[in-house]
Amino acid sequence: MLHYRLDGPSHLPLLVFSNSLGTDMRVWEPLLPFLAGKYRFLRYDKRGHGLSDCPPAPYHIDDHIEDLIGLLDQLELSQVALCGLSVGGIIAQGVAARRPELVKELILCDTAHKIGPVHGWEDRITTIRDKGIDFIADAVMERWFAAEFRGQKPVELALWRNMLVRTPLEGYIGTCAAIRDADLSDSSARLTQPTLCVVGDQDGATPPALVQSTAALIPDSRFKVIKDAGHLPCVEQPAALAALILDFLHQHHPEPSRFDQGMQVRRAVLGNAHVDRANANKSAFDEPFQTFITEGAWGSVWSRPGLSKRDRSLLTIALMAALGHEEELAMHIRATRNTGASKAEVQETLLHLAVYAGVPFSNVAFRIAKEVYNELENQEEQ
Known part of the structure; x- marks a missing residue:
């Protein structure tokens, strides 16, 4: 079972994020405020990470690819913009190749079609089996973050280090094995989705030259380098990464007119x-x-992104009831089927209305709400 979060208004285009080895969905949190209001977000913890299931190692990259395909199918999502970081970028390439109808655009951060030699991953797996993730954590931090970040933000560095060392051992080793055996050279060369390849200029895990080689492999892809960033530009330089993502996606998702939106x-x-x-x-x-x-x-x-559809729905119901707009009130109670406002929440809203707008208005609103809910329940039974 995969742990995931789907955030943002449903009318916005969707950005799906697949994170790196030794991180969970929280690695994207610094980036999201720069994209909010323009996109909604699906984040998840891949197998063996975060709150997702952790089966015994080893894993194959196909396991991770099928996990994400299964999640998108479960949520009935397609034609998404898929953003992958490190091994998440390998997963993203695999999903785009295997199920091209699911992926409209690709954003590949600090990743490649093949990462590292086999013996390097085997050495890491052996070391972690013997000594634990904590033994390699400081060396990983040097690859993840630029020297300036490590020197100036020791508290943040410690928190990200904690995320790494608390990754389940089987999940980390299993995914190391998946990366070790993954070579998407052939399938990625046949990708047809518009693709943006991004890398931090101080990335010690997937250096710029490696990421550029992947950009050269994927037809008509774009390659960009982010200054003063290591392997996790979404943490170190979220504004710069967001600007690149927005510029790239805007070319393929022109902002709708106010009428269309x-x-x-x-x-x-x-x-x-x-x-x-x-x-x-x-x-x-x-x-x-x-x-x-x-x-x-x-x-x-x-x-606007400041309130959810559910919140706006309940506010509108309260206002329509307080103003005596009975037809509009009934319409917006019916709309709760789409906004996610529950019958219990509408009940609380109308009870609150009695205090601040008056019992007569609340009494009429309760009558209308009962009629609408009876109507909806009768439709469900038919």
Whole structure:
């Protein structure tokens, strides 16, 4: 079983992250604020790492590739932008080659089609079996982070070191074996997705020349170097990495107009059937009003990342009830099927309404809510 998190409004394009050896999904946290509001995020702990299952070593790279394919299929996701770091980049290349319909763009950070000689991985596995991950941790930190980071941020360095040494031994060794045996030279040379290859200029694990060789292998890929970064630019230089990602993806995901974005959110909240009826009933007389609502309410406010759809749903229900807009109230209670606001949360919202807007408004809202929920439950039974 894989531990994962899916964050962000569902109408936004999706970025999927696959992390490096000895890290879990938290390695991406410094990067996400620079991308929030433009993308939603799927992060996961690969097998043997974080909170995911840790089967006995060794693993094969196909195990990791199939794990991510299984997760995307389980969540019914496709045409994603897939960003992989180190071994996560090998996994990303494998997924893109095996199931090209799942991956629209590739972002390969500090990775390659083949990483390191076989004997180097065998030596590491033997050392860790005998002496534990802590024995190699300081040497790994020198490859992960530039000298300036190590010197100026000792507290952060200690935290990332803790993440490494607390990786399950079987998970670390198993993934070392997967990297040892992985050679994606042939399949990566046939990739067709637009690809960005990025590397820190002080990466001691996958040096710039190695990452550039992968960029040269993948047709029409782009290669960029990030200054003052080691193996984890998402930690050391998140703003610089985010700028490269945004520039790359913007070429393939042009930002929608406010109307188009508003229509996406409107459909996501109210449902296609409701919006289709509204569009069918639209006339030249009320078309400017419908455009104003789509652009202003849905494209400007509901699209903002500061509140979730669930939060905005509950706020809207409270306001519609307090203002006595019964038709709109019923509509937004029906929309909770899409926003994720539960019946219990709506109940609490209407109870809170009685305190601050008055019992009569709350009483009417409870009546309408009961009618709507009865209607929805009857539809489910049919």
